[in-house]
Amino acid sequence: MATQSSAAVISATSAAGRVESFPDSKKPIGSVRFQPLRLSLSYCKSGNMSSRICAMAKPNDAETLSSSSSVDMSLSPRVQSLKPSKTMVITDLAATLVQSGVPVIRLAAGEPDFDTPKVVAEAGVNAIREGFTRYTLNAGITELREAICRKLKEENGLSYAPDQILVSNGAKQSLLQAVLAVCSPGDEVIIPAPYWVSYTEQARLADATPVVIPTKISNNFLLDPKDLESKLTEKSRLLILCSPSNPTGSVYPKSLLEEIARIIAKHPRLLVLSDEIYEHIIYAPATHTSFASLPDMYERTLTVNGFSKAFAMTGWRLGYLAGPKHIVAACSKLQGQVSSGASSIAQKAGVAALGLGKAGGETVAEMVKAYRERRDFLVKSLGEIEGVKISEPQGAFYLFIDFSAYYGSEAEGFGLINDSSSLALYFLDKFQVAMVPGDAFGDDSCIRISYATSLDVLQAAVEKIRKALEPLRATVSV
Numbered sequence: 001m002a003t004q005s006s007a008a009v010i011s012a013t014s015a016a017g018r019v020e021s022f023p024d025s026k027k028p029i030g031s032v033r034f035q036p037l038r039l040s041l042s043y044c045k046s047g048n049m050s051s052r053i054c055a056m057a058k059p060n061d062a063e064t065l066s067s068s069s070s071v072d073m074s075l076s077p078r079v080q081s082l083k084p085s086k087t088m089v090i091t092d093l094a095a096t097l098v099q100s101g102v103p104v105i106r107l108a109a110g111e112p113d114f115d116t117p118k119v120v121a122e123a124g125v126n127a128i129r130e131g132f133t134r135y136t137l138n139a140g141i142t143e144l145r146e147a148i149c150r151k152l153k154e155e156n157g158l159s160y161a162p163d164q165i166l167v168s169n170g171a172k173q174s175l176l177q178a179v180l181a182v183c184s185p186g187d188e189v190i191i192p193a194p195y196w197v198s199y200t201e202q203a204r205l206a207d208a209t210p211v212v213i214p215t216k217i218s219n220n221f222l223l224d225p226k227d228l229e230s231k232l233t234e235k236s237r238l239l240i241l242c243s244p245s246n247p248t249g250s251v252y253p254k255s256l257l258e259e260i261a262r263i264i265a266k267h268p269r270l271l272v273l274s275d276e277i278y279e280h281i282i283y284a285p286a287t288h289t290s291f292a293s294l295p296d297m298y299e300r301t302l303t304v305n306g307f308s309k310a311f312a313m314t315g316w317r318l319g320y321l322a323g324p325k326h327i328v329a330a331c332s333k334l335q336g337q338v339s340s341g342a343s344s345i346a347q348k349a350g351v352a353a354l355g356l357g358k359a360g361g362e363t364v365a366e367m368v369k370a371y372r373e374r375r376d377f378l379v380k381s382l383g384e385i386e387g388v389k390i391s392e393p394q395g396a397f398y399l400f401i402d403f404s405a406y407y408g409s410e411a412e413g414f415g416l417i418n419d420s421s422s423l424a425l426y427f428l429d430k431f432q433v434a435m436v437p438g439d440a441f442g443d444d445s446c447i448r449i450s451y452a453t454s455l456d457v458l459q460a461a462v463e464k465i466r467k468a469l470e471p472l473r474a475t476v477s478v
Contacts, residue, residue: 436448
């Protein structure tokens with residue numbers, strides 16, 4: 001019987017011929033390369049490679065049409081300049097491999113492995129049964145916005161009125177609309193790295209310039225106030241902070257946020273976009289501080305949160321923005337022309353979620369307990385591997401691990417491993433473990449692991465990672 005392999009080949013056909021690729025880099029990586037392309041996935045069998053996934057890029061529609069007609073089907077420079085999300089590419093590729101019979105361990109997607117709490121799901125079902133299935137107010141149903149106001153007051157010490165809340169189809173939409181509402185062409189958006197993959201691209205969509213400030217694993221990937229101060233100019237418009245952080249799991253202590261706030265106070269144009277989607281997934285003794293609660297920061301801060309992570313509601317698509325009334329109104333105007341209000345069914349479920357109690361009550365506490373157990377296992381197990389550096393996460397459900405000691409190694413049957421993309425592909429291609437390369441988050445020395453999966457799966461993943469790194473040690477000094 002032919003042996004199975006999960007060699008992940010993403011192929012693009014261009015004028016120069018067939019190019020094997022992965023989004024966003026044109027340099028060879030083992031048997032593959034990364035380049036932006038539109039994928040049509042197919043399952044191939046070839047010789048002993050009985051489980052190879054071939055992603056054949058369809059010919060560019062614009063090129064096809066232009067060769068047979070005079071119609072201009074070119075895409076806008078704005079869209080063409082966007083980078084595809086490597087998180088989505090890896091997640092989709094891993095899912096395709098699994099569907100094709102390859103037993104991939106999927107540690108790429110940032111999605112809880114728990115079901116939506118029963119009482120929350122029942123609220124959605126009841127909304128359907130009771131006929132609550134029509135358009136809602138663009139800003140969201142009053143019941144939900146009032147519940148969000150109560151939550152912000154009781155949990156975050158923030159006083160908002162319902163007209164300062166905008167409910168959207170997920171926190172990602174809330175973030176984008178906030179960036180579009182306050183940024184003008186030429187403005188600078190300050191983004192500490194590692195960062196969530198969409199921040200830089202959302203800034204570019206607003207014709208703003210992302211200004212990335214690197215952080216260090218030795219400092220738990222936290223922004224150094226001195227580095228921030230050195231990067232601020234009269235063009236600085238928005239600072240994006242994410243705590244707990246995706247991809248690092250770092251949590252900003254209140255004292256550090258206060259230092260950052262004092263710097264921001266010196267710059268009249270500078271606003272803060274505070275992404276707090278992981279606030280309830282936090283490990284004591286770490287605590288969450290909402291940036292808007294700091295002295296003089298309420299009017300400067302746009303707070304984004306949602307239901308996907310803490311309440312295991314990723315598919316419900318429900319997030320919200322809280323902030324100054326005129327900015328929230330501007331975001332609402334954008335939303336009215338883009339999507340209108342969020343799903344009526346999801347909004348009823350959101351009301352139920354906020355009714356679970358402070359920080360999600362016992363239901364969320366049980367999930368956090370499981371995440372912490374998984375984190376502790378990974379930190380101990382992976383930390384024992386020679387050459388691996390780890391900053392222990394204080395929240396979220398990610399490890400951002402420095403594997404750079406293995407760069408420069410060569411894997412038999414794969415090739416040179418010289419960056420996070422090549423190493424991530426090596427793990428996937430040869431050992432069937434899907435993780436996201438750190439260059440997608442602005443730090444090429446690391447790889448992100450999501451531990452939103454069972455402990456059994458994580459134990460199997462660690463064994464595969466150990467086996468994958470063993471043969472590499474002979475070719476580099478770690």
